[in-house]
Amino acid sequence: MLAATANKGAEVTAAVLAASQDGITLVIGLAGLMAFWAGLMEIAEASGLTKVLAGLLRPITSRLFPDIPPDHEAMGAIILSMAANILGIGNAATPLGIRAMEKLEELNNNPGTATDSMCTFVAITTSSLTIIPVTVIGMRLAAGSAAPADIIPPTLIATGASTLAAVIIDLMWRKLGQHSGGQE
């Protein structure tokens, strides 16, 4: 509809073709990483490593994810995914995050609908956990900035504010849902 009013048929046609192809390129790029990190995670789970990790951070995680059993593998997967995000290892973050979602799905009694823990995990992930935005600093340096890293303090404030907002809104939503006795 928008296209018709703006008379942009050719642009839209090109966008459809390019976007579908880019989708496949993106997935092919991701496939190898997905296989690799999932393989590594399988070892970490079989050897009990994820449980050890989960135990270390239990005081924090048990509050954020009250409905995951403390030594369930989902907990360890969530922690590893968040660690990859914080350290800025972007190419490991997505495979590890998906792995965590699969473990959370094992606890889901209602397939097709997100559980509370899934909502919390996704909310925290989308709010971004990156501490040092290496890519952006590199781009600024390349663009000839006199002080490329000056963005770190405001970036930390913005990241902190959005993550805090995500956690607080999520907690409130959970509490309200419990009071009304409903699903949401």
Next chain:
Amino acid sequence: MTVFLQAMESIGSWAIPAVVLFIPLWGLIKGIKVYEVFIEGAKKGLAATLRITPYLIAMLVSIRVFNAAGGLDILTEALAPISKRLAIPQAVIPMFLIRPLSGSGALAMLGDILKTQGPDTLAGFMASVVQGSTETTLYVLTVYFGAVNVFRVRRSLTIGLWADLVGFVAAVCACSWFFKG
């Protein structure tokens, strides 16, 4: 500066080798058949990739068509009075709109702003902070929920977008505070 960047990069580049060595080693110590278990996991990883593909393509095409049809321009124009009142540089407005939708789109836009406005202007500074401080909400939602075939995402989208908005407001405030133009 470059020393600091190199230090950050080397932390990033050593984190993966450390993890990649440590996990199989731990597995060996615990008596796990490391190779067999790895293959089992890798199969699951590939299956998950295939599961998310349709979701990813649907999302990418919708966003690109929206942009190509001029949706972004119309929204940017609609927001112009607000940006003027809050003293946000006009060039940064499309950045706020595209950041939750497309990671590569936002990165391209940041590159463009850095080039046309300069990295040390308020516009360049603010766009950098916006890029660095939030995630591509829609991509995370699509891929994470797509992997487990969850369609009813409940509060996730709402929280994700609200968190983005809070992040943007914080970015604008912090940038005005820290920016030494």
